[in-house]
Amino acid sequence: MSAKAAAPGGSLGSAKVRSALARVGFARGLTREMTGHGFGYTALALVGLLVGAPVLAVVLMSLRAGLPGQASPLTLENYHRAYADPIFLQVLLNTFFFAGGTVLVALIFTLPMVWLFNRTDLPGREAIFVFLITSFLVPVFLRAIGWILVFSPEVGLLNSAARSVFGAERPIFSIYNITGMAFVQGLALVPASFFMLSAAFRAMDPALEEASYICGASRLRTLLRINIPASWPAIAAVMVYMLMLAVSLFEVPAVVGWPARIFVLSSLIYFAVTPNVGLPKYGIAGAYGLLMMALGLILAYLYFRVIRETRKYAVVTGRGYRPKMLRLGRWKYAAMTFVGVYLALDFVLPFGALLWVSFLPHAQVFSVEALSKLTLVNYRQIPDLIGVRPFINTMFLVLLVPTLSMSLSIFVSWVVVRQRFRLGGVLDAFAFLPLAVPQILFAVALAYLALLFREVLPIYGSVFIIVLAHTIAYLAYGSRTMNGVMVQIHHELEESGRVCGSSKLRVLWRIVIPLMAGAVVNAWLWISLLSYREVTMALTLRGPDNVVLATLIWQLWFSGLAPEVGALGVMLIAVVVPIAWLARSVFASIAKGYSDGR
Amino acid sequence: MRIKQKRAVLATGLTPVVGWQRILFSALLFVLAFLTGAMVFAAPPKEVIDAANKEGELRLYWTSTATDTWRQRFQDAFNEQFGTNITIKDTRGADWARDTTKVVAESLAGQKPVWDLMLTTEAHHNDLYQAGLLVHHDWAKLFGVPPQAVMFNAGAYAFAHQVALPEYNTDLVKGPDIPRKWEDILKPKFNEKIGVSTATHHWARLSQFWGDEKTTQFVTRLTAMKPRLGTLADLNQRLHIGEILLVATQIDNFMRVSKIRKAPASWAEDCDPVLLQSITVGPIKGGPNPNAALLFAGFLATKKGQDLFQEFQWQSSIFVKGSPYWKFVQGKDVVILKEDFMAKELQRRTDKYGAILGYR
Numbered sequence: 026m027s028a029k030a031a032a033p034g035g036s037l038g039s040a041k042v043r044s045a046l047a048r049v050g051f052a053r054g055l056t057r058e059m060t061g062h063g064f065g066y067t068a069l070a071l072v073g074l075l076v077g078a079p080v081l082a083v084v085l086m087s088l089r090a091g092l093p094g095q096a097s098p099l100t101l102e103n104y105h106r107a108y109a110d111p112i113f114l115q116v117l118l119n120t121f122f123f124a125g126g127t128v129l130v131a132l133i134f135t136l137p138m139v140w141l142f143n144r145t146d147l148p149g150r151e152a153i154f155v156f157l158i159t160s161f162l163v164p165v166f167l168r169a170i171g172w173i174l175v176f177s178p179e180v181g182l183l184n185s186a187a188r189s190v191f192g193a194e195r196p197i198f199s200i201y202n203i204t205g206m207a208f209v210q211g212l213a214l215v216p217a218s219f220f221m222l223s224a225a226f227r228a229m230d231p232a233l234e235e236a237s238y239i240c241g242a243s244r245l246r247t248l249l250r251i252n253i254p255a256s257w258p259a260i261a262a263v264m265v266y267m268l269m270l271a272v273s274l275f276e277v278p279a280v281v282g283w284p285a286r287i288f289v290l291s292s293l294i295y296f297a298v299t300p301n302v303g304l305p306k307y308g309i310a311g312a313y314g315l316l317m318m319a320l321g322l323i324l325a326y327l328y329f330r331v332i333r334e335t336r337k338y339a340v341v342t343g344r345g346y347r348p349k350m351l352r353l354g355r356w357k358y359a360a361m362t363f364v365g366v367y368l369a370l371d372f373v374l375p376f377g378a379l380l381w382v383s384f385l386p387h388a389q390v391f392s393v394e395a396l397s398k399l400t401l402v403n404y405r406q407i408p409d410l411i412g413v414r415p416f417i418n419t420m421f422l423v424l425l426v427p428t429l430s431m432s433l434s435i436f437v438s439w440v441v442v443r444q445r446f447r448l449g450g451v452l453d454a455f456a457f458l459p460l461a462v463p464q465i466l467f468a469v470a471l472a473y474l475a476l477l478f479r480e481v482l483p484i485y486g487s488v489f490i491i492v493l494a495h496t497i498a499y500l501a502y503g504s505r506t507m508n509g510v511m512v513q514i515h516h517e518l519e520e521s522g523r524v525c526g527s528s529k530l531r532v533l534w535r536i537v538i539p540l541m542a543g544a545v546v547n548a549w550l551w552i553s554l555l556s557y558r559e560v561t562m563a564l565t566l567r568g569p570d571n572v573v574l575a576t577l578i579w580q581l582w583f584s585g586l587a588p589e590v591g592a593l594g595v596m597l598i599a600v601v602v603p604i605a606w607l608a609r610s611v612f613a614s615i616a617k618g619y620s621d622g623r
Numbered sequence: 624m625r626i627k628q629k630r631a632v633l634a635t636g637l638t639p640v641v642g643w644q645r646i647l648f649s650a651l652l653f654v655l656a657f658l659t660g661a662m663v664f665a666a667p668p669k670e671v672i673d674a675a676n677k678e679g680e681l682r683l684y685w686t687s688t689a690t691d692t693w694r695q696r697f698q699d700a701f702n703e704q705f706g707t708n709i710t711i712k713d714t715r716g717a718d719w720a721r722d723t724t725k726v727v728a729e730s731l732a733g734q735k736p737v738w739d740l741m742l743t744t745e746a747h748h749n750d751l752y753q754a755g756l757l758v759h760h761d762w763a764k765l766f767g768v769p770p771q772a773v774m775f776n777a778g779a780y781a782f783a784h785q786v787a788l789p790e791y792n793t794d795l796v797k798g799p800d801i802p803r804k805w806e807d808i809l810k811p812k813f814n815e816k817i818g819v820s821t822a823t824h825h826w827a828r829l830s831q832f833w834g835d836e837k838t839t840q841f842v843t844r845l846t847a848m849k850p851r852l853g854t855l856a857d858l859n860q861r862l863h864i865g866e867i868l869l870v871a872t873q874i875d876n877f878m879r880v881s882k883i884r885k886a887p888a889s890w891a892e893d894c895d896p897v898l899l900q901s902i903t904v905g906p907i908k909g910g911p912n913p914n915a916a917l918l919f920a921g922f923l924a925t926k927k928g929q930d931l932f933q934e935f936q937w938q939s940s941i942f943v944k945g946s947p948y949w950k951f952v953q954g955k956d957v958v959i960l961k962e963d964f965m966a967k968e969l970q971r972r973t974d975k976y977g978a979i980l981g982y983r
Contacts, residue, residue, distance in 0.1 A: 092728050110983065170860065179816075179866045284851040284861075286981045296983040301824040302746050302973045304724045387884040388860045409690040472725070476732035486737055565721065568737045569682055569714045580687035583717040585856045585880040 064529070065446030068437050072455045075497050080318070082470035083462055087311025092304060093473040103308035104315075112288065120272055120289040122203050123210070123282075127271035128264055130211020134367050135218040135263070140248055141360050142219075143226040144234070145351045151606075153364060157216040158605050160372040161554055162598050163379050164578055165213065167591060169280035170388055171378025172209055176200040180390050201285035210277040212371045214270065218263045220551040221502070224510045224544030225259030226252065234351070244351065259509030261331045265324045266505050269460045272317055275561070290317065294463050307469055314463045321461020325454040329441075376598075383591030403592035410589060411577060418488045419557060419574045426495040427552035431545060433496065434503025439533055441504070442511040443519065453504070460501035468494055468565035486568035494562045499552045510544040511537065550605060557601070667705075667765045667921055674914035676707045681915040684741040686936065687717035688876070693935055700931055701922045709915050714738065723747045726907060727754045736907045739916035742923075745901040746824065748779045749965050756908045766921035769942045772901075774962060779905025782923040783938040784948050784959075786890075787825050787898040790873035792862050794887040802891040805829075808871055809844050816868040818858035819850040823977035825872040825898055827969050832896050832958045835972065842976045845871060852981060862888055872898065879937045896956035902938060 088099045107113070141147045175182045178196035187193045200209060233255060237247040253260065275291040282289065290313055297310040353360055382388055384399045437456045441449045459467060471494050475485040484490045514537060522532035538545065560575040567576055574597065581590045698711040714737075716722045723743065726736045727750065736756070741747070751757050757778025762768035772781045789808050791801060802808050808817060830838035851858065851867050858870045859877045863886045873890070881888035904923055906916035922928045929946065933939045939946035941957065960969065977983065 092724060092731060095731055112983070170864075173861070173864065173866060177864075177866050180864055279853070280857065283853050283857075286849075286852055288981075288983070293983055296821075296977075298721070299718065299821075300720055300973075301822050301977075302827070303720075303970045304727065304750055305721060387863050387881070387886040389886075390864050406690075409692050412691050469728075473728065473732065476729060476734050479734065485734070564718060565725075567714070567716075567722075569712050572714065577715075580715055580717040583854065583856045584687045585859050585877045586688065587856075587860055588884070 062444075062446055064436075065440050065444055065448060065452065068440045068446075069448055069452050069455070072433070072437060072452060072500070076455045076458050076500070078474055079467055079470035079497070080458055080462060082473060083311050083314055083318075083466045086307050086466065086470065087315055088308075090308055093307065093469060103306075103312040107293075107309050107312035110293075113293075116288050116290060116293060119203060119282075119287055120291075123206050123278065123289050124268050124271035126204065126207025127210040127214065128267045130208055131214045131218050131267050132260075132264070134212065134215045135222060136253065136260075137248075137360075137363060138215070138367065139219055139222045139226050140252055141353075141364065143223055144229070144252065145353050145360070146357075147353060147360055147364070148357070149361075153368070155602055155606055156368050156372045157219060158554065159598055159602050160368075160375060161216045162558065162594070162601060163375040164558075164582070164590060164594055165276040165280070167379050167382065167582075167587070167594060168209075168213065168375035169276075170382055170587065171374045172200055172281070174378060174381075174390055175374060176205070182391065200281050201287075203282075203287060206277055206281045206287065209281055210271055210274065212367075213277065214267055215367065215371060217270075217502075217551065217555075218267055220547045221263045221266065221506045221509065222256065222259050223547055224506070224541065225256045225513060227543060229255055229513075244356070255513075256509075258331055258512045259506075261328055262505035262509045265328045265457075266460065266502065269317075269321055269324060269457075269501075272320065273460070273463055291463070294465070298465050307466065310463060310466055314466045317463060318458065318461045321458060322454055324461075325457040326450070328457070329450045329453050379591050379594050379598075381591075382588055383595050385588055388587050403588040404596070406589055407593055407596060410581065410586075411574075411593070414570075415572050415574050415577050418491075418571055421488045422492060422495065422556045422573060423553045425492045426499065426556040427549040429492070429496040430499040430503050430552050431549050433500055434507050434548070435533075435538065435545070437500070437504045438507035438511050439537065442508055443516075443533075443537070444529075453508070456504040457501050459498045464498065464559075464561040465565055467498065468562035471497075471562075472566055486570060488571040488573070490566050491563050491571055491573065494566060495556045495559060498559070498562065499555055502555065503548055503552060506544060506548045507541070510541040514540050550608065554605070667918065671765075671914050671918060672705050672707060675705070675709060675912070675918040678912040678915045679709055681709055681711050681912055681919055682737065682739045682910070683711050683713045683919070684716055684722060684738040684743070685713060686742065686876070687715045688880075688936075689713060689715045697931060697935075700927050701919055704922055704925060704927055705918055707915075707918070709918075711919075719743045719747050720750075723750050726751065726756065730754060730756055730909065736910050738907060739910035739912045740904060740906055740919060742902060742904050744785070745774060745779075745781065745903045745960055746965065746969065748775060748903040748905060749962075751905075751907060752776070752778050757905050758908050760905070760917060760920075762921070762924070765917075766924045768921075768924045772940065772942050774901070774903060775905070779903045780920075780924070781901035781903050781940065781942070782920075782929070783902040783932055783936070783940050785900040785902055785938055786875045786948065786951070787822075787828075787872045787900065788894050789891040790859075790862065790870040790878065790881075790888055791891055792865055792868050792887050793889050795865055795868050802869070803893045805841070805894050807891070807894075808869060809841075809848065813869050814848045815851075817845075817848055817850045818861060818867045818870045819845060819852060819980055820855045820858055820870065820872065821853070821977075821982060822855055822872065822874070823980060823982055824969065824973040826976040827972035828898050828900070828958050828960060829896070830972050830976075831960065831964050831968075832956065838972075838976065839979070842979045846980050850980070859888070874900070875938060876936070896958050897952055899941065899952075899957050899959050901959065 082093065086093055087103050088101070089095070089097045090100060090102060091097050142150055142153060173181065176198050178184055178199040178201070181196070181198060183198045184193075184196040187197045199205060229252065233251050234247055237251045242250065272289075273291055275295050278287070278289045278292050279295065282292065294310045294313050297313070298305040298307060300306065381391070383403055384401070385395065386398060386400055386402070389395050434456070437452060440446050441453045441456075446452065471490065472485070475482065475490050479485050484493065518536055518540070519532050522536045523529070527535065558575055560579045563573050563576045564579060578590055578593060581593070694711055694713045698709070701711070702708055723741070726738065726741070729736050741751075748757065752775040757775050759777045762773050762777060762780045763770060768780045774780060789802050789805070800810070800812060826838055826842050833841070850871065851861065853861070855870075855874060855877055858867065859873065859881065861867045862870055863881070878888065878890055880886075904920045906913055906920060910916055923932060929939060929943060933947060937947070939948045941948045941952050943949055
């Protein structure tokens with residue numbers, strides 16, 4: 026309502042009154058502006074505090090010698106020691122090829138899989154979902170045993186077969202190189218990228234595909250020219266997320282890279298924080314971490330440029346549509362073979378290795394002789410090794426972390442994508458930053474802050490500090506996933522809600538969230554699994570009262586108890602997979618009911 | 624008090640060789656102790672026991688291979704030893720460096736340490752000592768700990784040792800190929816088939832015996848063999864499956880696992896010197912239960928504590944006459960870190976040899 030329109034009668038024609046009314050109008054406009062940006066500033070303050078404080082602590086760590094909290098002058102010594110190392114350039118190069126290769130491998134498998142899963146009548150989709158969860162739950166160290174048993178130049182099944190069949194003198198296959206590292210890591214990231222992309226593919230209006238087919242385009246051409254471009258924000262989110270993850274992940278480079286003396290950035294960070302003698306060199310790790318943060322910010326900027334043009338990617342509009350599955354016809358068998366190859370590599374092999382090791386007294390290659398040594402002793406030892414508390418603490422994690430992280434992610438994405446908040450780019454970068462900070466440094470910084478403010482927030486040493494760390498860390502995953510989906514929802518849907526008099530929050534709650542309910546459920550479930558499996562932060566924040574299953578698995582592995590890890594892994598999979606399946610079905614049904622307006 | 628001390632000395636088996644009169648006197652003491660109740664003789668001052676009992680809890684940090692059964696067994700034996708009713712709340716840790724740092728960082732922030740007691744190595748207790756987190760105790764007087772085991776201005780003592788030696792796959796390395804001395808692991812046969820772990824401090828320890836120059840040459844030759852790098856656990860798995868033939872140094876924790884599982888792995892026991900890492904204990908300053916911590920630390924020096932730990936970890940003290948490791952090192956050279964070497968050289972040399980091998 027403008028000031029002029031509100032002027033009641035001719036007596037108000039004086040300049041004084043006009044001026045007063047103009048001031049009122051200005052104030053109302055300002056209030057509206059403030060309300061619009063109010064959410065933005067609230068989100069920025071919240072995320073800025075949660076992410077900014079630990080990040081600042083990491084930066085300070087890199088500028089000081091000694092431990093966090095130790096009084097020492099500011100110095101650039103850590104940067105000098107980190108960057109002047111003769112192997113540093115080689116390490117950067119290795120990291121570049123490893124991370125790039127990982128993303129490439131992940132996308133080569135993920136894109137067709139997501140399309141087949143969400144846009145076609147591919148048989149056995151529910152089973153594929155279970156396989157994806159199961160493969161994700163196999164600890165990376167144990168997957169490594171599977172890869173070694175098959176691809177090792179010395180004892181690998183493939184090389185042994187090649188020697189027997191072709192009389193090859195030298196090994197034909199080896200995973201101990203950057204290609205092998207990227208292949209193994211890329212495969213391991215397929216489930217995560219699959220879940221990130223699924224919702225975007227599922228939400229797509231089939232009219233676009235139908236138009237393409239009517240014009241005579243093939244299925245492949247439609248995938249390449251319609252599906253992929255229309256999902257570009259989600260794919261960009263996956264690429265950015267995977268790239269950063271590949272730079273920061275430690276396990277595969279350790280298991281596959283170290284034997285061949287191939288080091289990446291995360292290896293150097295590991296060496297800095299896990300010395301055999303003396304205290305960890307957090308300052309040097311911080312110096313490496315800053316490099317990762319710089320890369321993260323560049324990626325965040327590029328990504329924000331993509332999602333800024335939201336209208337280009339809006340495929341969910343007010344016009345009613347029902348996703349239609351494409352019939353694969355005779356291509357069904359080719360599609361099933363593709364999925365089968367992927368599952369053989371990423372499910373059968375690691376899960377097979379897990380099962381095999383869990384029934385043996387010690388790790389050994391497949392042989393008839395080994396079959397005679399099969400035992401259940403590893404399973405019998407598990408209750409004594411684990412106890413009850415880690416299960417309770419893990420339950421807290423898998424329920425609280427995804428709930429908190431997804432609530433925050435939805436809010437942040439909504440502000441970044443839907444509200445024309447002028448600092449949206451900054452907010453998005455903040456949300457992405459946790460992924461760019463080495464997790465161990467993030468946890469150290471958080472532990473230090475929790476110690477400092479223990480009187481205000483007494484969570485140090487409890488499971489809640491791990492909940493907080495994971496909530497912040499998975500904000501990057503949650504917000505990338507939500508960004509990708511929210512970009513697809515046309516503004517007209519929200520505008521309709523606003524025209525009907527609903528507040529912005531009500532529109533978010535009643536229109537936006539129901540439209541992306543499937544994505545929310547998937548992301549919730551996935552963050553739950555990520556939290557269940559995360560070990561680095563949980564280990565750093567651990568005390569007598571907050572031990573979780575992931576840290577126990579890690580401890581057992583590093584104590585040489587691989588068979589027990591195998592047994593525990595199998596038992597957990599047996600419990601978690603049915604629960605995850607059930608939870609997904611229940612949530613999906615609730616979400617469907619919600620989006621149907623029930 | 625005199626009697627109590629004597630019992631503790633007997634328990635640790637460190638009594639020097641003496642004449643028959645002393646043996647007779649000891650036997651008389653033993654009979655007397657038996658008749659009057661053994662606890663009287665092993666017990667430290669009553670006020671420590673009472674205070675520990677009042678605390679009622681001990682927050683213990685120890686090995687990652689511990690189980691609930693073992694925690695219970697230690698708790699029962701400990702309480703039986705001193706007539707207390709103290710609950711052990713344990714944390715099983717594999718990353719001792721990171722957890723030691725956690726305690727130091729807590730101290731810097733003015734927070735009480737989360738653990739009363741850590742059973743780690745001398746290198747980790749050195750970090751606690753440097754941070755001023757170890758308190759002087761008269762270990763010999765209170766628990767009869769042998770003087771050579773006491774470290775860090777009596778802030779802690781070595782109650783057991785960990786052995787490190789080359790390890791080989793017994794199915795694949797036989798007869799003359801089995802290393803008899805350290806230099807044997809450099810044989811061309813092991814090129815690209817040998818694992819060298821992240822525990823590069825083993826080479827720094829060896830250098831205390833060999834000197835820096837000889838060790839540097841040795842590590843340089845080892846690097847030229849293109850060894851497989853990895854953690855001790857990772858290399859142990861690779862040795863079991865036969866991907867590598869040899870691990871340059873392997874600690875007893877993994878050897879124990881290999882032996883229990885009947886994996887094809889064995890130490891090259893003839894290699895001399897034997898690398899020893901001290902497993903140390905000492906109450907952490909400011910811990911929530913200082914008396915329970917002191918009492919449990921002392922318990923590990925008693926015969927009951929020593930036997931239980933030997934059964935648990937297969938580790939014992941070379942200072943305890945007749946213990947498995949005492950027997951193992953007879954006639955061999957051993958390397959035990961000297962405190963001044965630990966303070967001045969250990970870190971530098973560990974970094975140096977690590978860098979030669981490719982670690983950072």
